[in-house]
Amino acid sequence: MRENKRLEYKENMESGTFLKTISAYANYGGGKIIFGIADDGTVKGISKPEEACLNLENKINDSIKPVPEYSIEIGEDSTIILSVCEGPYKPYLYKGKAYKRYDSATIEVDRLEYGRLILEGQNQSYEELPSSMQELTFDRLEEELKESLGITSLNEDILKTLELYSEKRGFNNAAALLADRNQFPGxxxxxxxxxxxxxxxxxxxxxxxxxxxxxxxxxxxxxxxxxxxxxxxxxxxxxxxxxxxxxxxxxxxxxxxxxxxxxxxxxxxxxxxxxxxxxxxxxxxxxxxxxxxxxxxxxxxxxxxxxxxxxxxxxxxxxxxxxxxxxxxxxxxxxxxxxxxxxxxxxxxVIASDEKLSEKDKKILDIIRDKGTVSRSEIEKLAGTGKDSTIRSLNLLLKKHIIEKTGAGRGVKYHIR
Incomplete structure (x- = not known):
């Protein structure tokens, strides 16, 4: 299996860069690091794996704050498998910085995402934060609630029920988004x-x-x-x-x-x-x-x-x-x-006004949709149609802007537009 967002291979533990990946996994979705596998996928194993596991545990406990939930096991091929769970006490930091996975790479989060991690660690979302505007009106919301739910007026109790207002914190950002005027983009x-x-x-x-x-x-x-x-x-x-x-x-x-x-x-x-x-x-x-x-x-x-x-x-x-x-x-x-x-x-x-296709046309369209990208010869084999018949169907689908073709000569391929 190739490296991906949830899986990373390390030949050894010497560089310590894997600690950034542990931060990323604890912050976002969890994942595994397998030690003893080279970048090309060759299994090399780890010498003295029991001792290496103890060193790994010490490195994690000393370097990641707070310490995430994880498990370590030794594979039959002397690899070491580290499984990290996404944690509730975010952000999980390595040397004071939080990380995330981007495909198979590990990168530092930006300021905006760091703020989101803090909110997640506090079990809050952005919409729950107090609004910077507290002088809010809700004429539009009241009108629609009257029509949909039959309320007589939008009072404080209803605002509390909708979680838009609390006596302690006032209106939140969700309330501001529903207010008649606010400072949000649109x-x-x-x-x-x-x-x-x-x-x-x-x-x-x-x-x-x-x-x-x-x-x-x-x-x-x-x-x-x-x-x-x-x-x-x-x-x-x-x-x-x-x-x-x-x-x-x-x-x-x-x-x-x-x-x-x-x-x-x-x-x-x-x-x-x-x-x-x-x-x-x-x-x-x-x-x-x-x-x-x-x-x-x-x-x-x-x-x-x-x-x-x-x-x-x-x-x-x-x-x-x-x-x-x-x-x-x-x-x-x-x-x-x-x-x-x-x-x-x-x-x-846009739905075409003349979308009538023959059963053969629909069959060819389904093949293109299923395959993603396909050549005419492949379509002929799968549809059981001749060359001229297939070309007529493809030209019709091209004319209707339902499919597109790429390449030239024998390299022409068809795909859904």
């Missing part, structure tokens, strides 16, 4: 022309309630991605992009983004798609597959999420991706997701 929404150099329209929604941001985005979306079609004597509203998917994507961006990052959510509107980029990667402890499969057990902003849940903007926590995908269940081109260290991007494609 959403930057841009409609582009034929290129990103051509800006056709732009609106910025900031320093306002996240509820107002959501509704403002939907209004602008409806202007450019909805139209009416006359069928007989009736007018039928057509969504170029499912409004449910867009609404869900924006609600999720607001609820799951990192609000301690002073950056806006970016919504880029194109003729064939919408791209939504929100600041902050995945919360600590959540992997890519868990996120995409709706298995989110850790919420970055649970107080804000609870309010959105009560207002029915989101359903069960963590199901947003599944709901977006469900909106595209009958579409050929599906939403795509890019997860970066410091941001998440959702791409919602």
């Amino acid at each position: 959403i930057d929404m841009i409609r582009f022309g034929s290129s990103i150099d051509e800006i056709m329209d732009r609106a910025t929604f900031e320093h306002m309630s996240v509820l107002a941001q959501l509704s403002s985005c939907i209004e602008m979306f409806q202007t450019y991605y909805q139209y009416e079609k006359i069928e007989g004597v009736e007018r039928k509203q057509i969504d170029k992009i499912p409004e449910k998917a867009f609404r869900e994507a924006i609600a999720n961006a607001l609820v799951h983004r990192a609000w301690d990052v002073r950056a806006s959510i970016k919504i880029s509107m194109f003729e064939d798609r919408i791209e939504i980029s929100s600041p902050g990667g995945l919360p600590a402890g959540i992997g890519r597959e868990e996120y995409l499969n709706g298995q989110i057990s850790v919420l970055r902003n649970p107080i804000l999420g609870n309010v959105f849940f009560r207002l029915k903007y989101i359903e069960k926590f963590g199901t947003g991706i599944m709901r977006i995908n469900r909106s595209y269940s009958n579409a050929l081109e599906k939403p795509s997701y890019q997860i970066f260290e410091n941001s998440i991007q959702v791409v919602l494609p």
Whole structure:
């Protein structure tokens, strides 16, 4: 097995750099270090492994503060396996610095992440901290709670129930985000022309309630991605992009983004798609597959999420991706997701108005989708189609902007756009 975010190999214990990795594992998700394996994967073992285990234990106890939970065992090949658990008393420091894993490398955390580790160690989140603004009004929130929950007025008891206010600390950051006016960044929404150099329209929604941001985005979306079609004597509203998917994507961006990052959510509107980029990667402890499969057990902003849940903007926590995908269940081109260290991007494609494909076309499309990148000859073998028939289907899918091709000559490959 190759080194990765949760696994590191060390030929010996001489350099002491592994102590940074122990800090990283204790701060983020845990992991293993196996001593006695060279960088190329060759197993060399450790001489006098029992003595080495004692030295390792002493180094950890003397160097990492606070001492994390770990276990040490000797392998049959005289390797030493160190397993480190993620700890509750963060930050775990080596020489006064906290570390994290980035792929298979170990790096020092920045100031922002260090602050987050301190909050985690105190079992707090950024949204729970007292707001710098305490003179807050909640007209928009009150209006929506009246409509959704039937309350008569938004009083102090309800604010306490929603965990937005306490007598000891006043309003928190979650309350400020829901207030009519605040100091937080918002959403930057841009409609582009034929290129990103051509800006056709732009609106910025900031320093306002996240509820107002959501509704403002939907209004602008409806202007450019909805139209009416006359069928007989009736007018039928057509969504170029499912409004449910867009609404869900924006609600999720607001609820799951990192609000301690002073950056806006970016919504880029194109003729064939919408791209939504929100600041902050995945919360600590959540992997890519868990996120995409709706298995989110850790919420970055649970107080804000609870309010959105009560207002029915989101359903069960963590199901947003599944709901977006469900909106595209009958579409050929599906939403795509890019997860970066410091941001998440959702791409919602426009649904073509003439999406009728033959069974053969659909079969070839499914092959490309399953394989990721595939050549024409591979498609012919898997689909059982001839060269001319396959080329016709590929050209149709290219024309509809459902797939793309890369390379030239015999090196041409096809993949989902």
